[in-house]
Amino acid sequence: MKQIITGDNSITFENPVYEQAYHSLSGALSEAKLKYAEPCKIAEKAKSGSLTILDICFGLGYNSLLAIHTAKASNPKCKIKIYALEMDPQVFGLINKIDMDQEYAAIYNMIKRLSKDKLSIKQGGVDLQLHLGDARETILEIKDKADAVFLDPFSPPKNPELWTEEFFSNIHARMKKSAILATYSCAALVRINLVRAGFDVKDGPHAGRYAPSTLAFPLP
Numbered sequence: 001m002k003q004i005i006t007g008d009n010s011i012t013f014e015n016p017v018y019e020q021a022y023h024s025l026s027g028a029l030s031e032a033k034l035k036y037a038e039p040c041k042i043a044e045k046a047k048s049g050s051l052t053i054l055d056i057c058f059g060l061g062y063n064s065l066l067a068i069h070t071a072k073a074s075n076p077k078c079k080i081k082i083y084a085l086e087m088d089p090q091v092f093g094l095i096n097k098i099d100m101d102q103e104y105a106a107i108y109n110m111i112k113r114l115s116k117d118k119l120s121i122k123q124g125g126v127d128l129q130l131h132l133g134d135a136r137e138t139i140l141e142i143k144d145k146a147d148a149v150f151l152d153p154f155s156p157p158k159n160p161e162l163w164t165e166e167f168f169s170n171i172h173a174r175m176k177k178s179a180i181l182a183t184y185s186c187a188a189l190v191r192i193n194l195v196r197a198g199f200d201v202k203d204g205p206h207a208g209r210y211a212p213s214t215l216a217f218p219l220p
Contacts, residue, residue, distance in 0.1 A: 001016060001090070006024070006027050008027030010028040013060070018159060023059075028060075029066065035182060040148035040149075042148060045148065047075050049075065050081075052146045052147050053067055053081070054171070055085070058086040059091060061111040067150070068082075068107050069107055079127075080126045081129075119132060136161060146175050147176055148181075149171055149181040149182070155187075156185060165197050166197075168194050168196075171197075172199065179217075180216075181217070181218075186213060199218055
């Protein structure tokens with residue numbers, strides 16, 4: 001896959017199947033922080049001492065990386081459980097091509113230990129479980145309720161199956177009442193399907209693009 005240096009000097013790759021990069025070209029790591037970790041209030045939620053995250057379309061692991069980093073900075077004793085859903089086993093090879101800056105290296109080295117033969121890692125109060133396969137199927141394996149959901153598929157025109165009302169309903173069923181879902185897309189159909197699946201929808205941050213991202217909150 002073609003390697004790309006993004007605007008904040010972090011690395012992403014272009015997926016040849018979907019013909020899109022895994023991250024915003026304005027900054028891959030900054031996108032993970034500004035569109036996912038911060039709007040999902042990871043630092044605030046970590047103060048409770050435990051945090052459960054559903055990371056949909058794990059990709060290079062940046063969203064989980066920034067969530068762990070943010071949570072541990074807020075509360076080093078926080079117990080973090082991440083259920084990560086990913087379709088493509090090629091991500092393991094891509095992850096191991098990335099040399100992360102010192103600030104994130106220790107956490108990313110943990111993520112690098114994942115492989116097709118080792119889909120879960122427990123280290124330093126972090127329990128990271130990768131569910132490999134079609135997210136529409138692997139989400140049914142998740143029994144816990146999440147405090148935060150990172151929804152990061154390729155765009156709706158390229159990856160429409162992960163932007164449907166049915167899939168959103170399965171996400172809703174795995175969220176705590178206080179949970180927050182964040183996604184980069186503000187497409188009308190995405191927001192309509194979120195509402196139909198039982199979410200209240202609001203604008204998220206504009207980071208790296210003109211249009212806002214989307215935040216969704218499960219209604220009772």
